[in-house]
Structures are given as C-alpha cells and as structure tokens.
Amino acid sequence: MDLRKLAGIARYSLALITLSASSTLFADWSQNESIGGFTKTHIYTPSTVSPIGDGRSLLVILHGCTHPIDAFLTAQVEDPSEEYGMVIAVPDAQQKEGFSCWGYWTAQSRTHNDYARVVKMVEDMTADTSRNIDPKQVYIAGLSSGAAFANTTACLAPDLFAGMAINAGPTIGTAAGDAIGGVGVVSPSLYRSRCRGYAGSNVAHFDTQIASMAHGESDTTVNTGYNYQNAKGAAALYGVNELPATRTITEGASRVAEETMWEDGRVSMLWFKSFPHAWSGGAGASGSYVDSGSINYTRYLGEYFSTYNIRVDRNHGPIISNVITSDNNSEITIEGNVTDEEGSVTSVSISAEGLTTGAVASLTTNDSGGTFIDTTNALPEDLYLIEIFGTDDEGKTGKTVKVTHSLGGSGGAVAPILRDVVASPDKRCATVSGMVVDLNQDVDTVVVNF
Numbered sequence: 335m336d337l338r339k340l341a342g343i344a345r346y347s348l349a350l351i352t353l354s355a356s357s358t359l360f361a362d363w364s365q366n367e368s369i370g371g372f373t374k375t376h377i378y379t380p381s382t383v384s385p386i387g388d389g390r391s392l393l394v395i396l397h398g399c400t401h402p403i404d405a406f407l408t409a410q411v412e413d414p415s416e417e418y419g420m421v422i423a424v425p426d427a428q429q430k431e432g433f434s435c436w437g438y439w440t441a442q443s444r445t446h447n448d449y450a451r452v453v454k455m456v457e458d459m460t461a462d463t464s465r466n467i468d469p470k471q472v473y474i475a476g477l478s479s480g481a482a483f484a485n486t487t488a489c490l491a492p493d494l495f496a497g498m499a500i501n502a503g504p505t506i507g508t509a510a511g512d513a514i515g516g517v518g519v520v521s522p523s524l525y526r527s528r529c530r531g532y533a534g535s536n537v538a539h540f541d542t543q544i545a546s547m548a549h550g551e552s553d554t555t556v557n558t559g560y561n562y563q564n565a566k567g568a569a570a571l572y573g574v575n576e577l578p579a580t581r582t583i584t585e586g587a588s589r590v591a592e593e594t595m596w597e598d599g600r601v602s603m604l605w606f607k608s609f610p611h612a613w614s615g616g617a618g619a620s621g622s623y624v625d626s627g628s629i630n631y632t633r634y635l636g637e638y639f640s641t642y643n644i645r646v647d648r649n650h651g652p653i654i655s656n657v658i659t660s661d662n663n664s665e666i667t668i669e670g671n672v673t674d675e676e677g678s679v680t681s682v683s684i685s686a687e688g689l690t691t692g693a694v695a696s697l698t699t700n701d702s703g704g705t706f707i708d709t710t711n712a713l714p715e716d717l718y719l720i721e722i723f724g725t726d727d728e729g730k731t732g733k734t735v736k737v738t739h740s741l742g743g744s745g746g747a748v749a750p751i752l753r754d755v756v757a758s759p760d761k762r763c764a765t766v767s768g769m770v771v772d773l774n775q776d777v778d779t780v781v782v783n784f
Contacts, residue, residue: 361416363407370455374426376403378412384419384471387646391420391471392459393499393635394452396480397427398613398623399435405621409613411632418636421467425455427480431510436476436483439510442532444490452487456494464760470645475499475546475635477613477623478556479513482506485564489529492539496645499546499635502556502611505563506532517557525567540571542644546602546635548591550609550628565594565603574600585616585629599642604634651732652679652724659720659739666695666739668720669707677727682706686739688716689771690751715742717773740775748773 361381366374384391397403403424411422429447431437436448444453460469474495476484481503488498489506504513505520507528512518530537545568549561569576574597581593590607606614606628613623616630657670666686672679684697695710718741723734755768766782
C-alpha cells in the first residue's frame with residue numbers, strides 16, 4: 335500500500351487485510367458458532383465502531399417460535415450494523431419448548447437453561463477483546479416468544495443489558511396459552527414488581543436501562559394489547575411519564591411506523607402500520623417471519639440505543655482546533671483554540687518530542703477565553719511531534735491533536751526512519767501500524783508487503 339506525503343510524518347494502517355486470497359475484505363456473518371452454551375449462533379461483526387462509548391455495541395436477537403435463525407441472514411440487519419458499529423448475535427434456542435419456542439414461561443432464573451446461556455454468551459463476547467464490545471452498550475431483542483424471553487432476561491440481568499427491544503412479545507410472567515389470540519392482563523405495577531423480583535440484588539441497574547416496544551398493527555398471532563402492557567410496564571419500572579406527542583417514521587412511500595415516547599427516551603413504543611406478526615426488516619428484507627412492509631427495526635434500534643443509552647459517558651472532553659506553531663531562537667510556540675461543549679476547560683497540556691534526537695518538552699497552560707499559547711525551552715534541531723489535549727472541569731480529557739514542526743535545517747537529504755511498527759493479527763485479518771519520520775518532510779511512499 336502506498337501513502338502520499340503527510341508533512342514529514344506518515345502514519346500507515348492496513349485494517350482488515352485478509353491473509354487468505356479468497357477471503358473478503360469486509361465484515362461478514364460468522365455462522366453456527368458455538369458460544370455461551372449455544373451450539374448454533376449466527377454473528378455479524380461490522381467493520382465500524384459505535385458512535386458513542388468505547389468500541390462496538392452488541393445486539394442479541396432471539397428468534398420466535400418455528401422461526402429459523404437463518405431468517406435473520408436476509409432480514410437486512412447488516413447495513414444498520416455497519417452504520418451503528420453494532421455486533422448482531424442470533425442464537426438458536428438450546429432448550430426449545432413446543433413449536434421451537436423460547437420457554438419464557440418456565441423458571442425465570444439467570445442461572446437456568448437458556449437464560450443462563452444468554453448471560454454466558456454475553457459475558458464471553460464482551461470478554462473477548464478481539465470483538466471490541468463495549469459492556470455499557472449491550473442490548474437484547476426478540477420476536478414473539480423470543481421477545482418475551484428477551485424481556486425476562488433483561489429483567490433478570492439489568493446489570494448486563496443497557497436496553498431491550500420487545501417485538502410482538504407477550505408480557506413477562508404470562509402463560510404460554512396467553513400468547514396466541516388472547517391476552518394475559520398484566521398491570522404496570524405487576525410488571526414492575528415481577529421484573530424487580532427477577533432482578534434480585536441488581537434492581538439499581540433499572541435506573542439506567544431503556545426499552546423499545548414494537549408491534550405490527552395487523553398482528554393476528556400475538557395480541558396487540560401486549561404492546562401497551564409492555565410499554566406501560568417498563569415506564570412504571572423506570573418511573574417515567576408518557577409524552578403527549580407522537581412521531582410518524584417513514585421509509586419510502588409505504589413503510590410507516592408510529593412512535594410514542596416516554597420521558598428522557600427511557601421507553602419507546604412503535605406501531606408498524608399494516609404489518610403482520612414478523613420482524614420488521616424494511617426494504618429488501620425477506621425470510622420466515624421477516625417482512626419488508628414497514629421500517630427497518632434494526633436501524634431504528636441502532637439510532638434509539640445510541641441516542642438514549644444512559645450508561646455511556648457523553649462527556650467528550652475539550653476540543654482543540656486551529657493549531658499554529660512557530661519558532662524563534664530554537665524555541666517553539668504553540669497556540670490555538672480550545673472549547674468544551676459540556677462544561678469548561680481547566681487546562682491544556684502540550685508535549686513536543688524530537689523524533690530523531692528524543693528531545694522532549696512538556697507544557698501545561700490554562701485556556702484564556704477559549705485560546706491557548708505557550709512556548710517551549712530552547713530545543714535542538716529536529717522534526718518535532720507536538721501533541722495537545724485539553725482537560726475539562728470534570729477531569730475528562732479530549733482527543734489529542736497531533737501536529738509537526740521542523741526546527742532548523744535538515745543538513746541535506748536524509749532517508750526516512752521507521753518507528754513503532756506493530757503488526758496485530760485478528761482472526762483472518764491483520765493490522766499493521768507505525769510511523770515513518772522524514773526530516774526533509776518530503777516522504778513519498780510507504781510500502782507494506784504481506
């Protein structure tokens with residue numbers, strides 16, 4: 335790979351370069367993985383990361399009765415996964431009940447059967463550093479029996495699940511016979527007491543959990559009344575009030591959903607217009623119990639979870655901009671702007687490192703009306719890497735800005751120098767990163783061969 339000139343320092347990175355000539359360069363499904371006690375799980379890993387937090391998010395999706403997990407391979411979940419840096423994991427129920435259902439009506443315990451397997455799968459996936467999953471961005475969803483099972487699991491393990499998405503699912507604690515046609519009436523207070531009872535000592539984590547409830551308006555399999563019960567039950571659990579306004583969401587001319595929200599986005603209720611009992615995949619979706627007649631629910635969840643997740647620290651720290659460097663008498667002056675959207679800036683830290691001599695200068699300055707300026711001590715001739723970051727009033731540091739400054743002449747043509755080269759394998763891929771230093775600041779190419 336060739337990289338063009340970059341002000342004397344060329345950084346190079348080969349991400350997702352496969353070591354197999356026939357392999358794809360892009361993210362893809364890994365099918366039929368054995369993980370967490372499940373012998374068959376489809377996992378889609380995106381090439382991107384979440385727009386919030388640290389790393390990727392994880393969305394576990396549980397199938398419905400007589401609903402093969404292969405249906406999610408054509409449910410149009412890949413693009414939303416890439417858009418929101420969201421790993422999708424679809425396990426096949428290990429302890430199937432009648433009609434291959436998830437047994438949400440059986441003993442509700444995080445150490446029992448498939449409840450334990452879902453918990454173990456999440457723990458294993460978040461512990462696997464190669465997956466780069468942020469444990470503060472783990473969510474669970476499902477359709478029909480999978481939705482009720484997901485709801486119960488989110489109640490059993492609110493410490494693991496920052497959010498849940500319940501699509502056409504019977505309310506927690508209802509009997510198997512209540513799902514088809516009928517409705518097992520569960521009041522908001524009963525939903526709250528059941529869910530808190532399932533959580534045991536983890537009830538405090540409901541303070542930072544969110545929920546999306548959805549249902550097809552034309553569903554004739556699972557009673558649509560469960561959508562209200564689930565939404566109002568979650569609202570009672572979280573202690574939030576319904577907002578009066580509604581929003582119509584459209585994709586194309588005919589794909590429509592109606593959204594009702596509760597305070598702070600803690601609960602969302604969707605109605606898929608003119609939609610049957612199925613996972614809503616949006617345009618191009620197909621498969622058993624997957625329908626293209628409404629919006630892409632996976633994309634909706636990516637946006638909803640990244641917007642309203644409470645567990646992720648939204649403080650990004652100060653932003654450094656408009657950096658200018660100059661020199662006089664072997665001293666380098668660094669100045670620029672610094673702002674903080676969430677608070678105030680307390681300090682700006684600056685370091686300068688000579689990339690061949692190793693000379694170092696460190697400075698800390700307070701911002702003055704959104705600007706900063708400071709000058710190093712006298713330094714030897716070299717090409718200097720200058721790194722600048724700000725710290726806010728909550729102690730959060732912002733992203734480091736890096737610039738270079740050449741101090742003095744180079745003394746003629748000098749060959750580029752490679753530094754800090756690292757090769758990191760990741761399954762079928764490898765990332766090569768490092769730095770090339772060119773005192774003449776006319777580096778032409780960097781070539782990495784596999």
